[in-house]
Amino acid sequence: MQTRTDQVNAHDGSFDVHVWVPDSGRGPGILLLQEVWGVGPYIRKVAEDLAALGYVVAAPDLFWRVRRNWEGAHDMAGLQASIEVASQFDGAQGVADSGTTLAHLRALPEVTGGVGSLGICLGGSLNFALAADEPMDAVLSFYGSQVPDTLALMDRVDAPLLLAFGGKDPYIPRERVAEVERAAAGRPNVTVYVDERAGHAFHNHEAPDFYHEEAAADLWRVAVDFLGKHIPVRP
Template sequence: METRTDLVSTPDGAFDVHVWVPDGGRGPGILLLQEVWGVGPYIKKVAEDLASLGYVVAAPDLFWRVRRNWEGAHDAAGLQASFEVLGQFDPGQGVKDCADTLAHLRALPEVTGSVGAFGICLGGSQAFALAGGEPMGAVIAYYGSAVPDALELLDAIEAPLLLAFGGQDPYIPRDRVAEVERAAEGRANVETYVDERAGHAFHNHEAPDFYHPEAAADLWQLTVDFLRRHIPVRP
């Protein structure tokens, strides 16, 4: 697959967007939104996995206004350093940068068909917020900590939406996840998934303190099936 780094311009400057193009040279687009650790080895592996399925993937450097191209180590010190960067991050401005990246992705000549968003951790919150104002073919949010406090956005989200959580997540208590489940009831476009075995960031194979292999495999299969249903890759 082809990989490259594009630049997206804003009135405040330009930021990097990492792009992966599948071997077929074109396909539907996926906006991939980073965790607190940045666009590091884990996010890049997720991008490669999506591109191998036939998607054109764009992952913006969301922390560029704070620390350009931040990649935190997947250990206790790296997590603490990443939280310090996160503390200076403006979520509202981040959503605007996501929208600019989405427009860039849609305009790429390699992108054919629908475009969706897939956010993880911080990116899950950003994808959920973005979906409230941007039409997309599908939206996936893994353990977005801001989701329970923004459930009013569900009324504005028309895209098929998958919200995934871990039942043992210390950052998103189970009772808050239950609020999400109740808010999603009766909404035909919303699916919720809770793996009671797992905690936060359980899909991240680079983070041994969080990774749950069995739960990660199950969630990934669910994700692939969701994408194939709502943003199919055409031959």
Template sequence: MTTRTERVTVSDGAFDMPVWLPASGRGPGILLIQEVWGVGPYIRKVGEDLAALGYVVGAPELFWRLHEHWEGAHDDAGLAASLDLASRFDFERGVEDSAAALGHLRGLPEVAGRAGTFGICLGGSIGYMLGARGLPDAVVAFYGSAIPDATDLMDSVRAPLLCVFGGSDPYIPRDKVAKVEEAAAGRPGVEVRVYEKAGHAFHNHLAPRFHDPEYAPRAWEAATTFLSRHLPVT
């Protein structure tokens, strides 16, 4: 698999965006938006898996103003350090950086026109906000904690939207997930998948305290099926 690192320039600096190319060398784009552990081994694995499906994948390093090239360890200390960084992260700037990264991704010669987002945890929230701006062509959001309090923006999300949650997520209470389900009800192109026994970050195979080997593959299948319908590889 071919990989490289692009440099995305914004008004106050620049940051890295690793890119994974499919075997064909060309395909739709996916902006893979990080969780609190940064663009580390888990995100790189997701990038590789999406590229293997035929997508050109870019994962912007959004913590660059706080700690360039941050990769939090998947242990208690690494989680604490990652959450500390996340608490100091400027969310609105992160949305702006992600919008710039999506524009950069679209401009790559290997990207065949359309481009969507696949956001995880923090990235799920950011991807949803990009959707509300009308920027991606499809939005996949895994357990985005900001979504339940921003359901009023769903009217502005014109692209197909998939929201995935764990019904036993201690960071996103079930009653908040229900707000997303209620907002999505009857909306064409909007899907909400709730895996009732799963917690937070359950797709992350490198986080033993979070990973759920039963529900992780189900969520991945739901996401890739959604992408195949709304961002097909031709």
């Protein structure tokens, strides 16, 4: 696969968008939105996995106004440092930057077919909000902590939507996940996936305090199937 970093303009400056292109040189587009650790080794590995499936992936540096190209270490000290950076992050601007990146992704000559988004942790909250205003072919949100607080947005999401959570997540208590399940009930475009074995950030293989190997593998299979159904990669 090929990788590069594009510069994308916002109203108040420019920021990096990291791009992965599959070996085929083209494919559907996936907007990949970071966790608090930034566009670090875990997000890059997710991007590589998506590109290996045939997707063109774009991951913006969302913390550029606070700390450009922030990469927090995947230990408790790095988590605390990342939370401090994230505390200075403006979520509304992050949604706007995500929308700008989505437009950039759609315009890439390598992008053919559908376009969707995978948001993880912080990114899972941002792309849920983005989906309320931007049409996409599929939206996957992994343990977005703000999702239970913004359920009214679900009325405005028309895209196929996968909301994934861990049943033992200390940051998103199970009763809050149950609120999401109730809000999604009867909505044919919304799937809520809960792994009762797992906590927060359980797909992140770089974070040993959070990673759950079996749950991560199961979630990835669900995500790949979801993408294949709604944004298939054409030969």
